[in-house]
Amino acid sequence: MSAHIRPVSPLLVVLIYLALCSRLSSMRAASSCTNGQTGCHFLSLANLFDRVIQHSARMHGISNDLHSEFELYFLPSKNQIGRVSRNCHTSTILTPNGKENAQRIAREELTEVILKLLVAWREPLWHFHQNMAQHHEFNNFSSNKSLEMSDMVHELRRGVQKVVEKMQMLGVISSSLGNLASPEALLASDRAEWRLMNDYDLLYCFRRDSNKIQNYLKILKCRIVPEHGC
Amino acid sequence: MAVLLSSNLFLILLVSALDWLPTPASAFLIDWDRTTSSATLGPHFTDCISRDQETFRCWWSPGSLQNLSSPGALRVFYLKKDSPTSEWKECPEYIHENRECFFDANHTSVWIPYCVQLRGHNVTYFNEDDCFTVENIVRPDPPVSLNWTLLNISPSGLNYDVLVSWKPPPSADVGVGWMRIEYEIQYRERNATNWEALEKQPHTQQTIYGLQIGKEYEVHIRSRMQAFVKFGEFSDSIFIEVTEISSKDSTVPFTLVLIFGVVGVLIVIMLIVISQQQRIMMILLPPVPAPKIKGIDSELLKKGKLEELNFILNGGGVDGLPAYATDFYQEEPWVEFIEVDEEDAEGGDKEDNYNSDTQRLIGLPHRNVEGFRAISHPDDDSGRASCYDTDLPEHLASLLPGQPEDNKTCLDAPATEMGEKPLIQTQIGGPQTWINTDLYAQVSNVMPSGGVVLSPGQQPKIQENTSGSERETQKGGKQNEDVEGIKEQKRNEPQFQLFVLVPEGSGYTAENNTQQTSTPPSTSVPGVGYQTIQPQPMETKPAATGDTNESPYILPEPSQSQLFTPVADYTVVQELDTHRSLLLNPPPSQSPSLCQPQHPLKVPMPVGYVTPDLLGNLAP
Secondary structure (H helix, E strand, O other), rough: HHHHHHHHHHHHHHHHHHHHHHHHHHHHHHHOOOOOHHHHHHHHHHHHHHOOOHHHHHHHHHHHHHHHHHHHHHHHOOOOOOOOOOOOOOOOOOOOOOOHHHHHHHHHHHHHHHHHHHHHHHHHHHHHHHHHHHHHHHOOHHHHHHHHHHHHHHHHHHHHHHHHHHHHHHOOOOOHHHHHHHHHHHOOOOHHHHHHOHHHHHHHHHHHHHHHHHHHHHHHHHOOOOOOOO | OHHHHHHHHHHHHHHHHHHOOOOOHHHHHHHHHOOOOOOOOOEEEEEEEOOOOOEEEEEEOOOOOHHHHHOOOEEEEEEOOOOOOOEEEOOOEEEOOOEEEEEEEHOOOOOOEEEEEEEEEOEEEHHHHHEEEEEOOOOOOOOOEEEEEEEEEEOOOOOEEEEEEEEEOOOOOOOOOOOOOOEEEEEEEEOOOOOOOOOOOOOOEEEEEEEEEEOOEEEEEEEEEOOOOOEEEOOOOEEEEEEOOOOOOOOHHHHHHHHHHHHOOOOHHHHHHHOOHHHHHHHOOOOOOOOOOOOOOHHOOOOOOOHHHHHHHHOOOOOOHHHHHHHHHHHHHHHOOOOOOOOOOOOOOHEEEEEEEOHHHHOOOOOOOOOOOHHHOOOOOOOOOOOOHHHHOOOOHOOOOOOOOOOOOOOOOOHHHOOOOOOOOHHHHHOOOOOOOOOOOOOEEEEOOOOEOOEEEEOOOOOOOOOOOHHHHHHHHHHHHHHHHHHHHHHHHOOOOEOOEEEOOOOEEEEOOOOOOOOOOOHHOOOOOEEEEHHHHHHHHHHHHOOOOOOOOOOOOOOOOOOOOOOOOOOOOOEEOOOOOOOOOOOOOOOOOOOOOOOOOOOOOOOOOOOHHHHHOOOO
C-alpha cells in the first residue's frame, strides 16, 4: 500500500499546488489585483457592478410580478394610481427623477440614495412576507416570491456596500459616506410610516423603488466604468 | 397535492397572461374602452407613450361630440403628484394636428404619478384610469441597422443558420444606462401568416437556427424595457434567402454510396465464409492422414493400447500375417518361440543351441544345457522367432528369484533336438541349484473334455511360460505360486511335474509330487496356478537310474546312463490313476528298471504325440 502511495503523493502535492495557484490567481483577478495595475481594479469593479445590476433587475422583475398578481386577486382592473395619493414612506428620500438629474448628481449622493432606498425597504418587505405567509389566499408561489424579494433586498444592500467599499478603495468616490455604516439613522425618520400602508400600496411603492434602484445603479456604473459594457 | 399543482399552474398562466393584459397604469390601452361605442363616449385620451423615458406624449380624441373637435375646444391638463400641494397644469406643448400633447424633459419626471384630463368650456372630462407613471408607459423605438450573416450550412445541405445583428434605437439612451432594452425577433416564411418568435434577450444580435435552403424568410424586431410589459413598434422587415450550394452535393452522396457498397461487400463475404466454413477449412488446412499399418487396426494406435499393439507388432500382428493367424497365436504365445531351424539342429552355434528360452527366462549362466527343444516342423503354423520387447523377459526375469542375468532381449527359439543335454547337468554342477522347470511345454493333444495334454519338458520346473498377454493378469498370483513352488522344489528333490491345462478357467494348477508337501501351492491363489501332476511311480525310476535329479519325463532312450539324461520334450501319458493324475509311465511294479517303460496295457508308442485313437487308452 505504501509503495503505491509514494509515487502518487508527490503527484498529488503538485496537483493541489496547481489548483491552489489557479484559484488564487483567479481570486486575485476577481477581487484584489496588485496595486500597480489599475485596469485590473476597474475590471473587478465593473464585474461587481454587473452582478449588482443583474440582482437589482431580478428584484424589480419579482416585484412587478407580485404587484400584478396582487391586482388580479384583490382589485378590479381599475387604475388605482389616481384614487389614493399614494405616499410611499420612501417619498421623503430625495431621488433624481430624470436622466439629467441623475447624471448631474454627484456619485456619492447617488450611491447614498441607492443605499437609503435599500435600507428603507428591508423591514417593510420582511413584514410583508410575514403577512403573506399567514394569508392562505396566496399559495406557495406568491409566498416564495415575497420571501425571495425580501431576501434580495438584503443581499442587494450588502452587494452595493461592497461596491462602495471598492470604489472608496479605488478612490473613485470620496470617503465621506460615513453615515452608511449606520442604517438605523436612515430609518429613524420613516420608521412607522410603512406600517400604515396596506399590502397593495406597499407592493406598488416597492415596485417603483426597485426600478429606481436598478436605474441608478446602471447610471452609476456607466459613469464610473463606462468602457465595460454600457 | 393536485390542488396545489393546479393552483400553481393557474397562477403561472395568470402571470404569463399579464403580458398582454393592460396594467392599471396604462389605462389608455384598455381594449374594452375602445370596443365600447365611441359614439356615446365623450372626449378621452387615447394613449400616452414615452419613447425614451425622458419625454412623453398624450393623444386625445373628442369622442362622439363633434362640436368639440375643433382645435382649442379641449384643453389638456395634467397633474404631477410630486407633492401634496400639486395642481393641475395645462399641457406644456400642444400639437393640435395630431391632437397631441407633448411633455418635454423639463416636464417629465419618472417615478412620479401623472394624471391628465380634458377640459372643455365648463366641462371636465376626467377618468381616473388616466393616471400613470412614466416608466410604465415607455415603449422603446425599434432597433435600427438590421442585417444578417450566414453562419453555417448543415451537412445534408438542407438547413442553415443565420446570425442577425442590429443596433439599439437611437432615441433610447442605452449608453448612459438610462434604459435597459431587451429585444424580440420574429421571423416567418414569406407566404406564411404566423410569426415565429424567439426568446427575448438584451443583446444586439441573435442566431436563427434551422432555416431551410431555398425558402425566403422575413425577419423583424421589436424592443421593450426590461421587466416591463409594453413593447415598441416592430422594425422594418428584412428578407433572408439562401440558395442551394451544389458544390458539396456531388461528393457527399458519392462517399456515402462508396461506404455502403464496401460495407455490403464485406457483409456478403462474411456470409460466404460462414456458410462455407467447413470447405474452406478443408482447403486451407487439409487434415493430416492418420498412420496406417497393414493388419493393425488404427484403433490400437490410440492411447492406452500400447500393450496390445506391442503384442501384435511383435508376434501376433506381424505384417503379412493373416488375421486369423494372429488371433490364433495370441492365445498361445509360447508357440512363437518355436522355430524350425535346421541349421541349429546340430547346434551350429553352441550358444544358440544351448540357449533356450527357459534358460534365458530362468537366468542360468550355463548355456550348455540346451533349452527346451520342441520337436517341431517347419510348418507354417509355428511361429517365427521374434523378439519380445524388453518388457517381457524382464518382467518374467524379475519374477524369477535370483535371476542372474537379465539382459536377455531376445529369446531365441530353441533348436529342435532330441536328446540334448539335459539341464540336469547344470543343476548338478551349477552352484545355483535352480530347479529348472520348463517354461514351455508342448501340447501333445487336446482332450475332448477340453484339457490339454502336454508333453514333458526337460526340467522339472514348475514354471510355465507365461508370456501370454492374457496370462499376465494371472501372472501375479501365478508367479507367486510358482515362486513358492520353485522354492519348495528347490528344497526338495526335483519332481516330475506335468502341466495340465484346464481351460475351464481354473487356470493352471500345479500339483507337487508326493515328496513335496501335500499342500499344493495352488491353494494360495484360488484357481490360479499350476498343477503338476506327479506320477507316483516315477520316483522309483529316477532312483533306479541313479540320478539325483529326477527327470520328470521319461526318457525315450533308457540306455542313456548319463547323469543328465536327455530330457524328452514330450512324453506320453500312459494312464490316469485314481488321483486323477496322469501317469506317464506305467507303475513299474516289477522293478525300477530304467528300461523302457513297459506298460502292460500300452504298446510302446512313439514319443511325441498321442494320437486320438490312443486316447482311449488313457482312460483311468
